[in-house]
């Protein structure tokens with residue numbers, strides 16, 4: 001049984017083709033037109049062990065907002081679809097990840113109910129040409145569209161690039177744990193019997 005999904009999402013602002021394989025190894029190419037975001041998406045694929053292909057064309061003449069948000073939406077939709085009825089997954093995942101001077105904890109529940117708590121402020125408004133606030137916006141868009149509950153906490157850290165990287169890696173590792181199959185159970189991981 002393969003856990004894959006392909007999303008094609010076209011709006012007046014962006015045109016995105018995205019595919020995932022939850023049981024991959026980080027293969028694929030990420031082409032968003034935004035160098036910094038591609039770097040983050042490469043980390044995401046690698047540390048989540050998700051094959052991830054993204055071809056995005058967006059209104060970058062406006063700014064990076066719509067493209068970043070819509071890739072988050074499409075990635076969330078793809079993960080949601082690839083998880084199917086969510087039987088046999090661990091459901092919960094968490095990771096505390098150090099990255100140089102930064103320490104971030106990410107905790108995720110892929111149980112089908114949306115919540116988002118994000119406490120990882122970046123003091124600098126920009127990371128190169130990338131708006132720092134889009135890191136949070138990407139993950140909120142993911143969480144909402146994956147029907148997941150995601151908490152991200154920055155314990156400490158200063159460098160804006162490091163904080164963003166630490167958030168992406170920690171969240172990727174948490175998603176990996178939550179999406180992986182539980183060797184002890186094929187059941188849907190809820191006392192309700194449905195997710």
Ligand SMILES: [Mn+2]
Nearest residue numbers: 065066069137
């Ligand atoms: Mn927005």
